[in-house]
Amino acid sequence: xxxxxxxGIMLCIYIILVLSTNLTVGMANLLTMCQAAFYGVGAYIxxxxxxxxxxxxxxxxxxxxxxxxxxxxxxSYASVKLKGDYFILGTLGFQMVVYTILYNWVNVTxxxxxxxxxxxxxxLGIWSLTGIYAYFFFSLVLTVAVALLFxxxxxxxxxxxxxxxxxxxPSSQASNQSIAKVKIGAFFISAAFAxxxxxxxxxxxxxxxxxxxxxxxxxxxxxxxxxGGVGSRVWGPIAGAxxxxxxxxxxRFVGLPDAVAANLRQVIYGLVLIVLMFVRPQGLLGDAxxxxxxxxxxVEKPAPAKTSPYTNCSKE
Amino acid sequence: MLVQFLINGIITGILYxxxxxxxxxxxxxxxxxxxxxxxxYVFAAYMFYLFAVTFGMPVLVAAIVAITLTMGLSxxxxxxxxxxxxxxxxxxxxxxxxxxxxxxxxxxxxxxFFGNETKVIDNTIHRSFTLGSVxxxxxxxxxxxxxxxxxxxxLVFIGMTSWGVRFRALSADSVLYETMGYNTAHTRTFVxxxxxxxxxxxxxxxxxxxxxxxxxxxxxxxxxxVAMILGGTGRFGTCILGGITLGVLQSLAxxxxxxxxQNAVTFILLLILLFLRPQGIAxxxxxxx
Numbered sequence: 357x358x359x360x361x362x363x364g365i366m367l368c369i370y371i372i373l374v375l376s377t378n379l380t381v382g383m384a385n386l387l388t389m390c391q392a393a394f395y396g397v398g399a400y401i402x403x404x405x406x407x408x409x410x411x412x413x414x415x416x417x418x419x420x421x422x423x424x425x426x427x428x429x430x431x432s433y434a435s436v437k438l439k440g441d442y443f444i445l446g447t448l449g450f451q452m453v454v455y456t457i458l459y460n461w462v463n464v465t466x467x468x469x470x471x472x473x474x475x476x477x478x479x480l481g482i483w484s485l486t487g488i489y490a491y492f493f494f495s496l497v498l499t500v501a502v503a504l505l506f507x508x509x510x511x512x513x514x515x516x517x518x519x520x521x522x523x524x525x526p527s528s529q530a531s532n533q534s535i536a537k538v539k540i541g542a543f544f545i546s547a548a549f550a551x552x553x554x555x556x557x558x559x560x561x562x563x564x565x566x567x568x569x570x571x572x573x574x575x576x577x578x579x580x581x582x583x584g585g586v587g588s589r590v591w592g593p594i595a596g597a598x599x600x601x602x603x604x605x606x607x608r609f610v611g612l613p614d615a616v617a618a619n620l621r622q623v624i625y626g627l628v629l630i631v632l633m634f635v636r637p638q639g640l641l642g643d644a645x646x647x648x649x650x651x652x653x654x655v656e657k658p659a660p661a662k663t664s665p666y667t668n669c670s671k672e
Numbered sequence: 673m674l675v676q677f678l679i680n681g682i683i684t685g686i687l688y689x690x691x692x693x694x695x696x697x698x699x700x701x702x703x704x705x706x707x708x709x710x711x712x713y714v715f716a717a718y719m720f721y722l723f724a725v726t727f728g729m730p731v732l733v734a735a736i737v738a739i740t741l742t743m744g745l746s747x748x749x750x751x752x753x754x755x756x757x758x759x760x761x762x763x764x765x766x767x768x769x770x771x772x773x774x775x776x777x778x779x780x781x782x783x784x785f786f787g788n789e790t791k792v793i794d795n796t797i798h799r800s801f802t803l804g805s806v807x808x809x810x811x812x813x814x815x816x817x818x819x820x821x822x823x824x825x826x827l828v829f830i831g832m833t834s835w836g837v838r839f840r841a842l843s844a845d846s847v848l849y850e851t852m853g854y855n856t857a858h859t860r861t862f863v864x865x866x867x868x869x870x871x872x873x874x875x876x877x878x879x880x881x882x883x884x885x886x887x888x889x890x891x892x893x894x895x896x897x898v899a900m901i902l903g904g905t906g907r908f909g910t911c912i913l914g915g916i917t918l919g920v921l922q923s924l925a926x927x928x929x930x931x932x933x934q935n936a937v938t939f940i941l942l943l944i945l946l947f948l949r950p951q952g953i954a955x956x957x958x959x960x961x
Binding site (some may be wrong): 578633 | 703705753756757760762763765766767769770772773774775776777779780781783784788890894897898901932933935936938939940942943946947
């Protein structure tokens with residue numbers, strides 16, 4: 357049972373991570389390769405505050421989210437300035453810089469030795485979360501709240517603006533919308549929630565080291581998003597996180613020979629990824645069009661007069 | 673001492689150049705983020721190990737066999753994954769995810785057969801050459817000579833034949849390229865074979881006197897991509913410029929700080945470069961890809 361709860365908690369953490377990634381990748385079509393960097397920054401800053409101060413969770417979470425959000429400014433600056441593959445490379449560079457700093461700045465982060473004995477979260481200052489059950493329910497509630505928030509965000513004005521940027525950047529710029537502001541906001545929120553996931557992870561596992569926040573981890577988060585479905589509101593990322601977290605665990609019970617089990621699991625995971633990209637490139641629950649087709653000349657009849665021209669925007 | 677670091681940097685830079693050319697061949701022609709290159713690098717290393725150590729072949733023969741097999745794998749990747757995806761009009765992001773999947777499969781298959789532990793091909797101490805105060809080991813000499821010759825040959829090839837332009841033409845508009853009477857499939861085959869050869873050569877030269885495990889590929893690939901960006905995208909000669917610049921700068925970073933901060937220097941450099949001059953030192957001015 358504890359095993360199942362552990363998987364449940366990890367699933368919750370990954371759902372938050374994938375949801376936060378979906379805000380930038382899915383809505384604004386900016387493929388970030390540095391979500392694990394924000395996750396790591398959040399984990400380390402959270403650890404510092406958990407160990408030094410006896411503050412309630414809400415306060416620490418807000419500090420962590422603010423600090424991680426501030427680090428995201430580098431990336432949002434990049435997103436305004438760089439396009440396409442250059443942006444991907446910029447995020448890759450940021451990821452590597454953060455990882456190297458976490459790994460090598462031994463005086464502050466203890467580097468490869470990691471930080472053990474991180475105290476658990478205190479809700480409202482007095483009631484410390486103890487036991488795996490408490491953590492499970494806490495992370496479940498948190499995840500549901502985050503999912504609702506993201507669902508709201510994407511339907512809101514900002515979400516639509518992001519979608520507009522993705523679809524046609526010049527024309528949304530022409531309609532007097534500051535794309536830079538929207539992108540900065542999106543990255544701020546995305547990074548802030550990844551940082552919060554880091555905080556939850558650090559206090560749950562009670563030990564962190566830089567190897568949890570590598571480039572591979574960023575790729576893992578991105579693949580989870582692509583498996584679930586890029587751009588879908590909430591269920592896509594949840595499904596993606598569920599697949600990448602639960603599938604390897606299920607494969608434990610298939611009875612693979614022990615010596616090669618870990619590698620064979622990875623092989624199966626890779627194959628699933630390839631097959632999925634062939635069979636369902638938009639992901640399990642995705643709706644985003646990922647085919648690169650030249651848009652066919654419009655032969656549709658004009659929409660009936662009674663629908664307002666803006667109704668199309670609400671169609672996700 | 674400084675000269676020694678510079679020479680080491682140039683030799684590392686030659687290896688980066690080979691890798692960057694291997695990556696750029698695919699990237700410049702197909703715009704694919706060829707992440708499988710990481711696995712191809714590791715595959716070449718293991719084939720080299722298999723033939724040189726397990727089967728006890730002479731090193732040179734083993735290297736040639738390994739390079740040939742790796743070229744096959746590179747082509748197989750294209751035929752099995754990239755081309756079908758292209759025919760389905762999948763976006764580059766989708767192809768990249770499939771590429772990540774393919775890399776995971778190859779790397780872990782290798783780990784299944786050979787184990788996850790570090791392998792060493794030759795750990796004897798080699799004779800080294802001394803030129804004044806500079807010491808060059810025999811494997812380094814090989815890297816310098818073979819790598820340098822191959823790069824020179826490649827530059828002549830790109831400069832003297834129409835292939836460089838053809839690669840660019842294919843990337844710009846594959847339909848038009850076909851209309852002009854060229855066979856897209858043949859050009860792609862050629863590109864992937866050559867890319868495999870470059871990556872395999874770099875791999876064999878590198879792993880001969882250093883240990884490797886199934887998971888080294890990604891770091892190597894990232895350095896290759898940085899080298900390509902540093903030099904400038906869209907061309908091939910720039911990869912060599914970028915590779916050697918990167919090698920020297922990393923070596924100087926080791927000289928100035930310590931080897932721990934080598935990667936940080938590389939990537940801070942990459943970020944600064946992307947912000948100030950995204951087309952690289954000598955690339956075409958193009959921001960949107």
